[in-house]
Amino acid sequence: MNRLSSKLVELKNTNQKALVAYLVAGDPDLDTTLELMHLFVKSGVDVIEIGVPFTDPIAEGPTIQRAHDRALKNDISLKMILDTVKKFRTVDKETPIVLMGYLNTFISHIDMVKSADSNSVDSILVVDVPGELNLETYGISNPNINTISLISPTTKEERVESIAKNSTGFIYYVNLRGVTGSSNLNIDEIQKNIARIQQYTDLPTMAGFGIKSIEDAKTLAAYSDGIVIGSSIVEMIDEESLTKEFGRIGKYLREMKTAIS
Amino acid sequence: MASDNFNFPDKEGFFGEYGGKFVPETLMYALEELENTYNKLKDNKDFIDEFYKDLSAFVGRPSPLYFAQRLTDHYGSGSIWLKREDLNHTGAHKINNTVGQILLAKHMGKKRIIAETGAGQHGVATATVAARLGLECHIYMGAEDVRRQSLNVYRIKLLGAQVHPVDSGSATLKDALNEALRDWVTNVDDTYYIIGSVTGPHPYPMIVRDFNSVVGKEVIEQSKDLFGKMPDAIVACVGGGSNAMGIFHPFIDIKETRLIGVEAGGKGVATGEHAAPLNDGTPGVLHGARSYLMQDEAGQVKDTKSVSAGLDYPGVGPEHSWLKDVGRAEYVAVSDDDALKAFHEVTELEGIMPALETAHAFAYLELLMKELDSSSNVVVNVSGRGDKDINTVAEIDGIKF
Numbered sequence: 091m092n093r094l095s096s097k098l099v100e101l102k103n104t105n106q107k108a109l110v111a112y113l114v115a116g117d118p119d120l121d122t123t124l125e126l127m128h129l130f131v132k133s134g135v136d137v138i139e140i141g142v143p144f145t146d147p148i149a150e151g152p153t154i155q156r157a158h159d160r161a162l163k164n165d166i167s168l169k170m171i172l173d174t175v176k177k178f179r180t181v182d183k184e185t186p187i188v189l190m191g192y193l194n195t196f197i198s199h200i201d202m203v204k205s206a207d208s209n210s211v212d213s214i215l216v217v218d219v220p221g222e223l224n225l226e227t228y229g230i231s232n233p234n235i236n237t238i239s240l241i242s243p244t245t246k247e248e249r250v251e252s253i254a255k256n257s258t259g260f261i262y263y264v265n266l267r268g269v270t271g272s273s274n275l276n277i278d279e280i281q282k283n284i285a286r287i288q289q290y291t292d293l294p295t296m297a298g299f300g301i302k303s304i305e306d307a308k309t310l311a312a313y314s315d316g317i318v319i320g321s322s323i324v325e326m327i328d329e330e331s332l333t334k335e336f337g338r339i340g341k342y343l344r345e346m347k348t349a350i351s
Numbered sequence: 352m353a354s355d356n357f358n359f360p361d362k363e364g365f366f367g368e369y370g371g372k373f374v375p376e377t378l379m380y381a382l383e384e385l386e387n388t389y390n391k392l393k394d395n396k397d398f399i400d401e402f403y404k405d406l407s408a409f410v411g412r413p414s415p416l417y418f419a420q421r422l423t424d425h426y427g428s429g430s431i432w433l434k435r436e437d438l439n440h441t442g443a444h445k446i447n448n449t450v451g452q453i454l455l456a457k458h459m460g461k462k463r464i465i466a467e468t469g470a471g472q473h474g475v476a477t478a479t480v481a482a483r484l485g486l487e488c489h490i491y492m493g494a495e496d497v498r499r500q501s502l503n504v505y506r507i508k509l510l511g512a513q514v515h516p517v518d519s520g521s522a523t524l525k526d527a528l529n530e531a532l533r534d535w536v537t538n539v540d541d542t543y544y545i546i547g548s549v550t551g552p553h554p555y556p557m558i559v560r561d562f563n564s565v566v567g568k569e570v571i572e573q574s575k576d577l578f579g580k581m582p583d584a585i586v587a588c589v590g591g592g593s594n595a596m597g598i599f600h601p602f603i604d605i606k607e608t609r610l611i612g613v614e615a616g617g618k619g620v621a622t623g624e625h626a627a628p629l630n631d632g633t634p635g636v637l638h639g640a641r642s643y644l645m646q647d648e649a650g651q652v653k654d655t656k657s658v659s660a661g662l663d664y665p666g667v668g669p670e671h672s673w674l675k676d677v678g679r680a681e682y683v684a685v686s687d688d689d690a691l692k693a694f695h696e697v698t699e700l701e702g703i704m705p706a707l708e709t710a711h712a713f714a715y716l717e718l719l720m721k722e723l724d725s726s727s728n729v730v731v732n733v734s735g736r737g738d739k740d741i742n743t744v745a746e747i748d749g750i751k752f
C-alpha cells in the first residue's frame with residue numbers, strides 16, 4: 091500500500107483526523123521549503139501538500155497566486171521540486187506528500203512523473219482535470235503515485251460516484267464556491283455533501299478551501315476525515331520570508347492538530 | 352450537407368486532439384448547464400428568429416462585402432473585397448457573439464454577466480448587450496490593456512458596467528481571463544460568463560464559433576452575388592481566433608477557398624517576442640482547453656508581445672489548432688511594424704481605418720497578392736474599426752494631443 095493510503099488507514103483505525111498542510115514549492119526558496127516541510131511534520135501535520143507553481147493558477151485566490159509568482163521568479167520547475175522531495179526523504183521516509191498543480195506543468199514532465207520511485211511523492215492532485223477523467227489518458231501514470239480528485243458543492247450526484255471511483259488517494263472536498271483563501275463557508279451544505287460522498291466510497295474525504303480559524307477546523311473535522319490548510323500558512327510564510335522565523339507557523343499547526351483531535 | 356468537418360467538436364468537446372474541458376470541478380456543472388441550454392435552443396425556431404432579428408435591427412447586419420478599388424489598384428493584381436464587420440454596432444465582429452450569448456443568459460435566468468477583454472471590444476460588446484437587458488455587468492481587463500485602450504474602458508463605464516483592472520502576471524488578456532474564471536468559480540450560481548473568443552472550455556469554442564459564423568454565411572451569398580463564385584482566399588487576423596473562425600467555418604467544406612489566419616508577429620517570430628502560438632508554439636493546456644500555446648519547456652506560459660491588445664494572447668482557439676494540423680487553414684504571422692504600415696496604408700487608400708488587429712490581416716496582402724493570379728478574389732475580414740487604437744498609433748508616431 092502506498093505511503094498516503096497506509097497513513098490514512100492508520101489515522102482512521104485510531105479514530106484520528108488528518109491535518110493536511112499546503113505550501114508552494116520555492117516560496118521564498120527551495121531550502122526554506124525543505125525546512126518548512128520538516129517543521130510541518132514536527133508540528134503535527136499528517137500529509138504535506140506541495141503546490142507546483144504555474145503562471146496561470148485559475149483556482150487560487152490572491153494569497154496563493156502571489157506565492158506562485160514568487161516561486162516562478164526563482165524558476166522553480168517540477169524537477170527541482172522532485173529533487174527537494176528526495177532530500178526530504180533522506181530524513182523522513184514516513185510522511186505522505188501530495189503534489190497539487192495544473193495539468194500543463196505535469197504533461198510537460200510526463201517522463202519525470204513516470205520514473206519517480208516509491209521514495210518520492212505519493213500522490214498527484216491536478217486542479218484543472220475533471221474528476222471522472224483519468225490522468226493515465228494524459229500519460230501521467232505511475233504505480234507509486236495515486237491520484238486525488240476534487241468534488242465541489244456544485245458536483246451533481248450522478249458524477250460523485252464516477253469521480254469517487256477514479257480517485258485513489260482521498261477525495262478532496264472543495265468547501266465553497268470560490269478560489270483558495272475565500273471565506274464563505276456554509277457548514278450545513280458541507281456536512282450534507284460530505285455525507286453524500288461517503289455513501290459512494292470508503293476513501294477518506296478531506297475538506298479544503300476557506301478553513302481559517304481553529305473554530306472552522308474543529309467544525310469541519312467533525313464531518314470529514316481531515317482538513318486542508320493552505321492560504322493562511324502561505325500568508326505566514328510570506329510575512330516571515332525575510333526573518334525565516336517560522337515559529338508562528340509551528341504553533342498555528344499544533345493548535346489546528348489539537349483542535350481536530 | 353454536413354460533412355465530418357461539421358461534426359466537431361465531439362461529445363467531450365474535442366476538435367481532434369484539441370479542446371476539452373480542463374476546469375476546476377466547481378465549473379463542471381455550469382458548463383454542462385450551458386451546453387444543455389445551447390443544444391436545446393440552437394435549432395429552436397423562436398431562438399434563431401430572435402437572434403437574427405437582433406443581428407439585423409440592433410447590430411445592423413448583414414455587413415457589406417465591399418470592393419476595395421484603390422487597395423486592389425495598389426497591388427495591381429486580383430480583386431480585394433472587404434467584409435465590413437467594422438460597420439457593426441460597437442465597431443467589431445464581437446457583437447455577433449455577445450448578442451447570441453446574452454440570449455442564452457436570459458433563457459438560463461442569470462442575473463449577472465461577466466467577461467474578459469483585451470482590446471476592449473468584447474468588453475464594450477458585452478456591456479452593450481447587458482445594458483440592453485438591464486443586467487449587472489463586470490468586465491475584467493489587464494491593467495496594461497486598461498492603459499492602452501483607455502477609450503474603450505470609458506465606453507464600458509458609460510454603458511454602466513464595472514471595469515476591474517487585473518494586475519497579476521503580464522496584466523494582459525490572459526490574466527483577465529484568469530480573473531474572470533475566478534469570479535465565475537465564486538459566483539457560479541447566478542453568473543453567466545460571456546467568453547469573447549473561440550477559446551476556453553467546451554462548449555464555448557463551439558458556441559462562439561456558431562454565433563460568429565453568420566459572417567462566413569453572408570460571405571458565401573455575397574460572393575455569389577458580387578463575383579459569381581467562391582473567393583480564392585479569405586484572410587483574417589487570429590488572436591483567440593473568433594473573427595477568423597466565424598468567417599472560416601462555413602468555408603471548411605468549400606475546398607477551393609484558401610483560409611489564411613494571420614497571427615501577431617510582434618517584434619518578429621524569430622525574436623520570440625510575439626503572440627503567434629500557431630507559428631511558434633506547442634500543444635498545451637490553458638484556460639480550459641488543449642491547443643497550441645506559447646510555453647517554455649517547464650510548461651509555464653510565456654509572456655506575449657504585440658502592438659495589438661486584441662491579439663496579445665499566448666493561446667488560440669482549439670479548432671484553429673485542428674485546422675492547422677489537418678492542413679485546411681494556413682497560419683502566418685505579421686510583425687508590429689508591418690501591421691502599423693498596413694494600418695496607415697488602408698486608412699489612406701480606402702478611407703477605412705482598421706483596428707490594429709485587422710491591420711495584421713491587411714499586412715499579409717503584400718505577400719499574398721504576389722502569389723495569386725490576376726483573376727483571384729480575396730476577402731479580408733475587417734474584424735473591427737481602428738478608432739480605439741488612435742492613442743496607440745499616435746504614441747508610436749510621437750504625437751501628443
